[in-house]
Amino acid sequence: METAAVELHTRFMPVLQTAADLNKILDLQDLLERYSFDNICKVAFNFDPGCLAGDGTSGSDFMKAFEEAATLSSGRFMYAFPILFKIKKLLNFGSESKLQKSIATVHKFADDIIKSRIKERAKQEEDLLSRFMGISEYSPENLRDIVTSFILAGRDTTSSALTWFFWILSSHPEVERKILEEVKTLRLSSGKSRRECYSFDELRRMHYLHAAISEGLRLYPPVPVDTKACLKNDVMPDGTFVGEGWFVTYHTYAMGRMESVWGKDCGEFRPERWLEMAETGGGTVVCRPENPFKFPVFHGGPRMCLGKEMAYTQMKLVAATVIETLVVEVVAEKPPEHVLSLTMRMKDGLKVRVRKR
Numbered sequence: 001m002e003t004a005a006v007e008l009h010t011r012f013m014p015v016l017q018t019a020a021d022l023n024k025i026l027d028l029q030d031l032l033e034r035y036s037f038d039n040i041c042k043v044a045f046n047f048d049p050g051c052l053a054g055d056g057t058s059g060s061d062f063m064k065a066f067e068e069a070a071t072l073s074s075g076r077f078m079y080a081f082p083i084l085f086k087i088k089k090l091l092n093f094g095s096e097s098k099l100q101k102s103i104a105t106v107h108k109f110a111d112d113i114i115k116s117r118i119k120e121r122a123k124q125e126e127d128l129l130s131r132f133m134g135i136s137e138y139s140p141e142n143l144r145d146i147v148t149s150f151i152l153a154g155r156d157t158t159s160s161a162l163t164w165f166f167w168i169l170s171s172h173p174e175v176e177r178k179i180l181e182e183v184k185t186l187r188l189s190s191g192k193s194r195r196e197c198y199s200f201d202e203l204r205r206m207h208y209l210h211a212a213i214s215e216g217l218r219l220y221p222p223v224p225v226d227t228k229a230c231l232k233n234d235v236m237p238d239g240t241f242v243g244e245g246w247f248v249t250y251h252t253y254a255m256g257r258m259e260s261v262w263g264k265d266c267g268e269f270r271p272e273r274w275l276e277m278a279e280t281g282g283g284t285v286v287c288r289p290e291n292p293f294k295f296p297v298f299h300g301g302p303r304m305c306l307g308k309e310m311a312y313t314q315m316k317l318v319a320a321t322v323i324e325t326l327v328v329e330v331v332a333e334k335p336p337e338h339v340l341s342l343t344m345r346m347k348d349g350l351k352v353r354v355r356k357r
């Protein structure tokens with residue numbers, strides 16, 4: 001939380017505020033990706049790639065390589081005949097040659113950090129890498145895979161969610177107004193000014209914002225499809241047989257838009273569908289949790305997302321801080337096109353103009 005707040009107030013917001021002063025158009029998707037990349041690297045490695053600071057060239061190279069590796073490896077699923085990418089890989093040409101180069105950049109970056117951390121074992125950092133190094137006998141390769149998985153899990157997901165959230169919000173001024181009301185009420189009760197950072201507890205109390213973000217996630221899930229491989233012959237709860245080695249894919253994007261799941265207004269952006277009266281009474285309205293098998297945006301069951309709470313905290317922090325101080329106006333002429341990497345991104349980014357409130 002502290003890392004996310006520092007990155008937000010010292011880097012992300014100043015970029016937006018300068019753009020507001022200069023009336024400059026920004027790509028909000030790119031900015032959010034840089035923000036979450038810096039954040040997750042600090043949390044995972046205690047390393048600051050500085051993608052939002054100065055020119056941050058070394059961090060940007062790593063970020064570009066990471067993005068390319070994610071897009072190219074998810075592209076493998078699109079081959080009608082997977083043998084084709086295997087041949088390309090064997091001969092090391094085309095997209096497979098590019099993929100190998102970007103993977104090498106990512107591995108080198110992670111390996112350098114792990115090696116230097118092994119050397120200074122005595123120095124205990126409060127990051128994920130130290131926790132994994134401290135409790136097990138993982139090999140350096142295992143550690144590299146764990147940490148790169150965390151970066152993948154924590155980077156594109158929150159940035160994708162927030163990019164689509166700001167896009168959908170731009171056509172729902174009534175929702176934006178209610179978020180502002182909630183934020184103002186909280187500020188009044190805490191006596192804090194707009195310049196001050198929200199506490200964890202204040203963010204937790206933003207139920208309307210929580211509902212609005214959940215509604216954005218329903219319509220634009222960052223992981224729109226998820227595939228699992230079956231290890232041995234099995235039968236689904238409804239009796240469907242699944243053979244060893246088969247793939248099972250569920251489509252979160254489609255499920256979020258199905259009338260049979262969400263009712264007649266499933267196509268509408270309506271945060272109110274998430275709200276209910278608190279059991280504690282007193283007329284308090286809260287955001288209700290949803291069954292993960294109806295809303296599998298964070299997956300369900302034993303392998304559910306471990307970063308869900310962290311993701312909501314970060315997304316609420318960014319959304320509340322931006323909405324409270326700035327008006328974000330989308331300048332795109334047509335609706336954004338989807339591009340499917342491992343997460344759902346906008347093909348040409350999200351061009352916005354910002355104004356001070």
Ligand code: HEM
Binds near residue numbers: 150221223296298
């Ligand atoms: C809006 C934001 C996020 C969404 C929608 C999301 C979604 C998901 C999904 C769908 C999975 C299951 C993937 C699979 O098994 O196929 C997953 C797993 C995971 N997520 Fe997230 N995630 C988000 C943010 C984060 C953040 C910020 C972190 C923190 C670093 C994180 C850490 C993880 C981890 C470690 C797993 C693997 C859990 C396991 O396999 O046991 N996620 N997430």
